Amino acid sequence: MSGWFRQLFAPRWQHPDAERRRQAAGQLDPAQDEGHAALVHLAGDADARVRQAALARFESIDTLLALVDTHPSPELRARLAALLVGAAGSTPLDDRVAWVAKLGDQSLIQEVALHGDNQQLRLAAVAALRDDDEAALIAQACENGIAAVRHAAAVRVSSEAGLQQLVRQARRDKQVARLARERLNALRADAAQQTAAEAERERILSALEQHGHHAWEPLYAGRYRHLQREWEALKDLPSAEQERRYHDACLLCRKTLTDHDAQQHVHAAFDQRREDADQTREGLLEALEETLESLRRSEHLAAQDIDSLRAQKRLLATRWQALSDHHAPDDTLRQRYDRALAEYDRIGHAWERFRARAAEFDQALTACDREALQALLTACAWPDDLPPTTLLARARRSAEQQPTAHSMPDPSQFQRDVDELGVLLERGAFKSASRLHQRLRQRLDQLPEEHRRRHQPTLKRLGAQLAELRDWRGFVAGPKRDQLCQAIAELAEDTQLSDAALDRRHRQLVKEWASLGDAAADRELSTHFRACSDRIHQRLAAWRAALDAERQRNLEAREALCEQLEALLDKPDPEADPDALRDIRDRAREQWRRYSPVPRERAEAVGRRFGRVRHGLQALIDQRAQAIAAAKRELTDAAQALLDSDQPSHHRAEQAKRLQQRWRDLGRAPKGEEQALWREFRGICDRIFANREAERNDRTERARQQLDAMQALIDRLDGWQPATLEDTTILDAAIVEAEALEPLPAGRRSDGMRRRWSGIVRARRERLARLAVCEEVSRWRALQPLLNAHLAADATVLSGQPAGDVEADDSLGGDLLSAHRLRNARRREPPPQAEVEESLARLRVHLALLAGSRVGQQDDPLRLAIQVERLNEGLGRELSKAEELHEVLRELFATGPVPSELWQREAQELDAIFTQLLRLPPP
Structure with missing residues (x-):
């Protein structure tokens, strides 16, 4: 069909002319299916007038709502609004209220709330508005013509910005403005209270964190418990971050308390160790003094007593040095130790002089040479308060006897010599017993008759025992000599051993051969043993020469070391650092051990010299350490006086820093005292710095409270408006209160407060001027x-x-x-x-x-x-x-x-x- 025919026979609502379609839309019946479909189609027409005419035919709200998704247009929204507000149609109120509750279009809901024909409808529309759309609620509270609707909308405005806007715009309804102002003030009060609570929690949290980083002081635990109680007394709940910070700060505080307790235990253990060291030192010193006293009280002095005394002295010196490295002795103990060492050296020197002349004493006694004995006694210079040895006592008795033409032996002395011979035979001392027996036989003939008859049987019996001992020694020594000759011959032929091992084995064999003495002596065996020994000596000649040269070098090095230390002790530096002296002492000890061996005949003398030097060096170390300890005690007293003074805290902190620098410059006191003094000095300095921090915190807290008070005053005056001229007194009182808070702490916040305060005061004065x-x-x-x-x-x-x-x-x-x-x-x-x-x-x-x-x-x-x-x-x-x-x-x-x-x-x-x-x- 051609276009003309379609135009001729098509329905009018489909006519190309928009005016014809509009007229046709006005004639369609929406109750019929065809008419309804045509109107739905025309609702989406391109021409606005056609759409308006088609939508005007619909009276059903649900039909129009269905068209919103398929045919949206301004005309559809206007028709829907007209039906909902009651301007068109005959939809019952209850239905319209129900439809408003279902709507999702906020702009349409606002239209209904603003122009609805019934208060119930408008209230339903206001209730359908979203809570987050405060602009729509504010518009209804300010512009709606029904007071109940305005109030319902105003009640739903909850934000501070929305309430402020409502206060400014609600000029139509004073009740709405009052309600908004009251809610705004309540909201601000709640916010201020919440802010204050948050500030209080933050203050406690900051104080707890600062407390966790502070050093321990006597009130540390009490302050920690007080902050804990303040935290627990807060009613609001902390945030997760604040809870984490609180637990971290508590951990720091508990760690400080635990570390202090552990440190106290360590200090107590250290003090106990120091007391134990003093007791150990005193016990060792008392033992040495008792040994020296017992030597002076004994009847005779023997080599065994000297060996025991030397061993005890070595033990004391070793233990004393080890204890002094950790805890310096006091002056009383050190003086007693010096006296004991001096007495030991005196006894040792006397013993060495006697040892060097023992053989000469024996020969002079055998020859009864009184002049030689007197000369030897003078050269020996044995101390008068020291008991003599047995040989020295005999020499003194022999030298004290006056030579006469008819001198006779002393019977009592003869009896004592006989008793000593019996003791020597029981001990198996063959050589000493043989010499004494020979002297007794020579002196027996000089005794009176009665004494000679009394001692002759005893001397004969002891002579038989001496002969038996001689035979026994020969019986035992014969196989031993054969064995030693064979061993030294094999050693002389052995070329695999090193020189050191060969010398050590040779010395051992010679020592065993010499220990046999003249028991079972045989010229042939002796010649054979000596020949083998000579061969070994020739073989070791070069090695021994090198060893002697090394020993001489070591001796010279030890003597040079002693000279260096003696030069140091002769002119000690009064400001010497004890740590440097300790380092010199330790390095000297290491060098001494490294310069070994030395010639045997000089070893003991140079050893005693090094012992005296080392003792003097230790005394110098202790002296300097005690001087430093005294100086540090003075610094501690100065710090305590500084803590008790009335100076400002920052001045005291600066002086405490200078005291700490002087402490570091002084050096180190004795190890035990250094720790105790430092613990006391550091505790005092920590309290000084803690007082400074506390004063800083107090100033900060006062400044914060001052700023908070000024902020509260500004907020209070900002929310106040003078209503009459008599309100000038309120403004004057606020100005006086602000002047009392001056000067504010320097900072950007204070500058902003001053500017805001000046603006508020200027505005209130202007309003008061207008009121006047x-x-x-x-x-x-x-x-x-x-x-x-x-x-x-x-x-x-x-x-x-x-x-x-x-x-x-x-x-x-x-x-x-x-x-x-x-x-x-x-x-x-x-x-x-x-x-x-x-x-x-x-x-x-x-x-x-x-x-x-x-x-x-x-x-x-x-x-x-x-x-x-x-x-x-x-x-x-x-x-x-x-x-x-x-x-x-x-x-x-x-x-x-x-x-x-x-x-x-x-x-x-x-x-x-x-x-x-x-x-x-x-x-």
Whole structure:
């Protein structure tokens, strides 16, 4: 079918002409299926008028809502809004309320809430608005025509910004503004309370964290428990981060307490070890002193006693040195130790002198050479308070006997020698017993007869025992000598052994051969043993020469080491560092051990020399360490005095730093005392620094409280607006309170507070000034009855009738009463009318300038003249706007007589000016 036929036979709602389709839409019935389908199709038509006509045929809201997704258009939204608000259609209210609750289009809901035909419908629409769409809620609270709807919308505004906007815009409903202001103040109060709680929690948390980093002090645990109780007393819940920080700070505090307890245990253990060391030192020293005393109290001195004394002295020196490395002895113990060592050296020197001459003593005794014995006793110089050895006692007795021509042996001495021979035989000392037996046989013949008969059997019996001992030694020594000869012969032929091993084995064999003495002596075996020994000596000649050279070098090195240390001790540095001296001592000990071996005949002498030097060096170390300890005790006392002084905390902290620097420069005291002194000194310094930190924290807390108080004052004054002129006292009290908080701590926050405070005070003063102006205008309007009476009296006078005075109320006083009287006087003697007109014009222009109104061009000269006068008068004392207005109104009240026509003409402009003066700035 051609287009013409389609156009001819097609339905009218499908006509190409939009006007025809619009007319057809108005004739379609939506109740019929075809009409409904056609209208649905036309609802999406390209022409707005067609869409509007088609949508106007629908009365069902659900049908229109179904078209929203398929045919959205402004006309569809407008039709739907008209049906919902009740402007069109006859949908029952309950149905419309139900449909509003189901709507999702917020703009459509706002339209229903704003223009609904029923309060219930509007309330349902407000309830359907989303809570996060505060702009829509604020719009309903400010612009809706129903008070209940405005209140319902205002109640749902919850944010601070929304409430502030509602306070500013809700001019139509004072109840809404009041409700918003109350909720805003409550919200701010809650926020301030929450902020204060957060600040308090943060303060406690910061204090706890700072406390965790502080050193221990006596009140540390109490302060920690106090902060814990403050934290637990807070009612609000902390955040996860605050909870973590709290537990970390508690861990730090508990670690400090635990470390202090552990340190106290360590210090107690250290003190106990030091006391044990002193007790050990004293016990060792007492043992050495008892040994020396027992040596002096004994009857005879033997080699075994000297060996025991040397072993005990070595043990004491080793233990004393080891203990002194950790704990320095006190002066009393050191002096006792020096005396004991001096006594030991004296005994040792006497013993060495005796040992060197023992063989000569034996020979002189055998030869009964008294002169030689006397010379040996003098050379030996044995101490008088030291008991002699057995040989030395015999030598003294022999030397003390006076030589005579018929001298005879002493029977008692002979008896003692016989007893000693028996003891020697029991011990198996063959050589000593043989020599003593030979001397006794020679002296037996010199004894008296009775003593000779008494001692001869005993001496014979002891001689038989000596012969038996000689035979036994020979029986035992024969095989041993054969074995030693064979062993030394094999050793001389052995070429695999090293020189050191060969020498060690050779010495052992020679020592065993010499220990046999003359028992079973055989010339052939002796010659064979000596020949083998000589061969070994020749073989070891080069090695022994090198060893002797090395020993000599070691001896020279030890002597040089002793000389260096002696030079150090001869001129000690009074400021020497004990640590450096300890290092010298330790290195000297290592070098001494490294320079070994030395020649045997010089080993003991140089060893005693090194012992004296080492002892002197240790005494110097102890002396310097004690001097440093004394100096550090003085520093500790100075720190304690500094802690107890009344100086500012930062000055005390600076001086404490200087004391710490002096402490470091002094060096180290004895190891035990150094730790104890440092513990005490550091504790005092920590308390000084803790006091400084506490004072800093107090200043910070006071500054924070000062800023918080100023902030609270600013917020309070920011939310307050003066309503009457009497509110000036409130502003003055706030200014006094702010001045009491000055000076604020320096910082950006303080500068911002000052700027904000200045702005608020300036705004409140301006409002009070406007309120003062309004009160002046109000008082002027209250004068209108009296002014009208004056105008009536003026009209009477100007009409030529006699002038009469107007009576004023008793409440009128001050300068207004003077102006009233002046006007009555002017009525009696009227000024020229031109002057009155000029005065009224001038006052009107002055009032216009005060109100900020525009002045006509014809009044520009007056305006300029008044401005000049105001500037000149302001040079002496600047009047406030209210005072200046009062002066102008007083002068206006006193001006007269005024004709009615003139006053009517001027009154219109004056009323406009007064109306403008009554306008207050927005709160």
